[in-house]
Amino acid sequence: MRRWIGVLLGVFILSACSTRFVYNWLDWLIPWELDDYVSLSRAQERQLDEMIEQALAWHKANELPRYVQHIEALQSDVAEPLQAAQIQGHFDRSNGHWDRLFEHLIPALIPFIQSFSDAQIDEALANMAKDEAELREEYAELTLEQRIAKSNKSMEQSIRKKIGRLSKQQKAIIHDYNHNRHSTLALWLSYRDVWFERFSLALYQRSDGAALERELRLLMVEPDQLKSAQYLTLIEQNRRQLSQGFAAIHQSMSSKQQRRLNKELGKLRADFIYLAQP
Numbered sequence: 001m002r003r004w005i006g007v008l009l010g011v012f013i014l015s016a017c018s019t020r021f022v023y024n025w026l027d028w029l030i031p032w033e034l035d036d037y038v039s040l041s042r043a044q045e046r047q048l049d050e051m052i053e054q055a056l057a058w059h060k061a062n063e064l065p066r067y068v069q070h071i072e073a074l075q076s077d078v079a080e081p082l083q084a085a086q087i088q089g090h091f092d093r094s095n096g097h098w099d100r101l102f103e104h105l106i107p108a109l110i111p112f113i114q115s116f117s118d119a120q121i122d123e124a125l126a127n128m129a130k131d132e133a134e135l136r137e138e139y140a141e142l143t144l145e146q147r148i149a150k151s152n153k154s155m156e157q158s159i160r161k162k163i164g165r166l167s168k169q170q171k172a173i174i175h176d177y178n179h180n181r182h183s184t185l186a187l188w189l190s191y192r193d194v195w196f197e198r199f200s201l202a203l204y205q206r207s208d209g210a211a212l213e214r215e216l217r218l219l220m221v222e223p224d225q226l227k228s229a230q231y232l233t234l235i236e237q238n239r240r241q242l243s244q245g246f247a248a249i250h251q252s253m254s255s256k257q258q259r260r261l262n263k264e265l266g267k268l269r270a271d272f273i274y275l276a277q278p
Helices: 002-013 019-024 026-034 042-078 084-114 118-140 144-163 168-180 185-204 209-220 229-251 255-275
Strands: none
Touching (some): 026 042, 042 084, 042 255, 084 229, 118 185, 144 255, 168 229, 185 209, 185 229
């Protein structure tokens, strides 16, 4: 469930492909993603199409202007050396974009989920469990050193798309972060077990609309309540370290990298303005 909704949310951080292209194809991409998990009836397909159409109209009118404002605030902040507190503020603001969309979608998701048969619920959960097993197998095959190397590569690629070729100093900052951050793999997997169990129970008890709404809000908007105190503490510590690392990278950027970052942010702002047009 979170995966296909995430397709819609992911438009905020798209960089490898055209934001405009993907956004304009979401009404096709979301059903295509969901089809990997559950077979819908014709009536459910129409219901999903209507839900997506309404959600996109709301998102276009209400959320894209917020994205423009956020990009403009980020453009202003990166004009000067960024501080870790500023970066954490942008993390929080980005999380707010996700939460508002989930809050908006929940009322429409309830009748959609309630239209599912037990067989459809079984099918969806079986496919989700298969994905989860594959994810766990992937991580189980990696040593700690391999996981660090994978994180280094992923972060380097992501940042390089925004600012261009990285210096040795910037790569070292990334490597130091991934080497020194707290390992939360076991706690993360434990949280995913709890999340999936609560989600499964909510689907099987979907006839109670009020209870389903409470569970969806917990799972989608307030999932931190399902995480252990230890996990939350380590997440926050890693978050502070990441903000410090990003601040250090920004402060080390060359004028060429700064121009590249400004250009990328400008392109993203222009895309959101274009998409927000009536």
